[in-house]
Amino acid sequence: MDMSVVLPEECLSQITSLTSPRDACRLSAVSPFFKSAADSDAVWETFLPSDYEGIISNSASSSLLSTCSSKKELYFHLSHKPIFINSGNMSFALEKESGKVCCMVGAKAGISVTWGSKSYWTWPSLPESRFPEVAELKPVCWFEVKGKIETKLLSPETTYAAYLVFKFADSRNGFDTRPVELCFYIGGMEEEERSKVFLDARAGAPNLSQDRGDGWMEIEIGEFFKKHGEDEGVVYNLFDFDGFSSKHGLIIEGIELRPKSV
Amino acid sequence: MSKLGQAKRIIFLKTADGQLFEVDEPVAMEFEIVKSFFDENEDAADDTVVPLPNVSAEPLAGIIEFCKAHVEFRANGAAGKDEVKKFNAEYIKEKSNEQLKELILAANYLNIKEMLDFLTETIANRLKNKSVEYVRAFFGIENDFTPQEEEAVRKEYEWAFEGVDED
Numbered sequence: 001m002d003m004s005v006v007l008p009e010e011c012l013s014q015i016t017s018l019t020s021p022r023d024a025c026r027l028s029a030v031s032p033f034f035k036s037a038a039d040s041d042a043v044w045e046t047f048l049p050s051d052y053e054g055i056i057s058n059s060a061s062s063s064l065l066s067t068c069s070s071k072k073e074l075y076f077h078l079s080h081k082p083i084f085i086n087s088g089n090m091s092f093a094l095e096k097e098s099g100k101v102c103c104m105v106g107a108k109a110g111i112s113v114t115w116g117s118k119s120y121w122t123w124p125s126l127p128e129s130r131f132p133e134v135a136e137l138k139p140v141c142w143f144e145v146k147g148k149i150e151t152k153l154l155s156p157e158t159t160y161a162a163y164l165v166f167k168f169a170d171s172r173n174g175f176d177t178r179p180v181e182l183c184f185y186i187g188g189m190e191e192e193e194r195s196k197v198f199l200d201a202r203a204g205a206p207n208l209s210q211d212r213g214d215g216w217m218e219i220e221i222g223e224f225f226k227k228h229g230e231d232e233g234v235v236y237n238l239f240d241f242d243g244f245s246s247k248h249g250l251i252i253e254g255i256e257l258r259p260k261s262v
Numbered sequence: 263m264s265k266l267g268q269a270k271r272i273i274f275l276k277t278a279d280g281q282l283f284e285v286d287e288p289v290a291m292e293f294e295i296v297k298s299f300f301d302e303n304e305d306a307a308d309d310t311v312v313p314l315p316n317v318s319a320e321p322l323a324g325i326i327e328f329c330k331a332h333v334e335f336r337a338n339g340a341a342g343k344d345e346v347k348k349f350n351a352e353y354i355k356e357k358s359n360e361q362l363k364e365l366i367l368a369a370n371y372l373n374i375k376e377m378l379d380f381l382t383e384t385i386a387n388r389l390k391n392k393s394v395e396y397v398r399a400f401f402g403i404e405n406d407f408t409p410q411e412e413e414a415v416r417k418e419y420e421w422a423f424e425g426v427d428e429d
Contacts, residue, residue, distance in 0.1 A: 032411075
């Protein structure tokens with residue numbers, strides 16, 4: 001018995017929407033009837049974040065809502081190319097396989113880089129950055145980067161990791177001779193994850209940073225579970241206070257939050 | 263419709279393969295199709311037999327078992343609790359893909375929302391990460407794509423076809 005002739009399309013769409021975007025793409029190769037159900041707006045609407053309309057209409061790409069001819073097209077648009085929200089200081093995209101939200105907060109919005117009134121950073125524009133400005137460290141003895149990142153846009157019930165996205169200027173110093181201290185926690189919590197990492201990997205030292213393939217490096221600075229309805233934000237802090245040697249040349253693009261692959 | 267204090271009313275249902283089922287009214291009223299039958303025939307006699315020409319005895323028995331348990335859960339205020347999840351898991355564990363398909367077709371025809379939601383989710387879980395060939399066999403589908411059409415879909419979403427479960 002061919003079920004697909006007796007089962008209504010809504011039923012098939014309902015089944016598909018309870019799988020995943022990756023499964024739905026595969027199901028569309030089963031038969032033309034399946035394709036029509038698996039490509040339907042009813043299915044892809046459920047794979048988009050529940051507040052996608054609000055997010056997109058407040059972004060620099062608000063026209064997407066009218067130019068995309070289907071929810072599936074919109075989904076893939078968001079998974080191929082981030083859109084920019086919060087006055088361009090935050091990028092928003094979907095993980096292609098799962099539809100989970102990935103965000104990157106640009107240095108300008110995501111890190112607090114001043115001590116008192118004095119800034120130890122310059123703000124160059126780099127062609128390889130998605131943001132208009134990135135933060136480059138001037139020579140300092142005491143190094144600190146910290147910030148709090150909103151998590152309310154992230155997908156619920158998901159384990160996320162936070163990554164520092166960075167690189168070094170041609171002239172750099174100090175990050176290979178001493179590690180920086182790292183601490184990370186969910187806003188409102190006492191517990192902290194603390195560790196020490198070398199941002200500039202030395203020969204022989206474990207290299208925890210990875211080349212992203214987009215001109216930047218990344219290093220994981222912490223992970224957290226985003227619960228439903230909880231958006232306390234996450235707090236991070238990178239510092240090295242007791243160095244007598246000067247540091248400079250670190251360039252920070254931002255902090256990325258994306259689902260931790262299992 | 264029976265009123266409080268009266269004897270429990272029994273609804274008679276007749277399947278496509280000619281079997282007669284006697285079902286307690288609250289359970290039978292879970293079936294939207296039966297409910298609307300009585301809504302439309304208000305003066306139907308108590309021993310009216312409702313014909314179900316699209317359902318055979320085996321899936322109907324399974325559906326009655328499921329609805330009976332869920333009517334009781336609701337009456338006991340247990341809806342949404344762990345014992346419901348436990349019952350559902352036990353209920354579906356022994357069901358083959360073939361039985362599952364018959365159940366969803368019957369539940370869809372009888373229009374039983376709660377059961378349909380549960381079966382839909384169960385089938386979705388059984389199709390996750392499975393190959394196209396597995397899904398075709400599951401639903402008994404003749405592939406009526408042309409080779410070119412199918413190739414086009416596979417090519418467009420190549421990444422979605424990598425690493426699926428063995429059939």
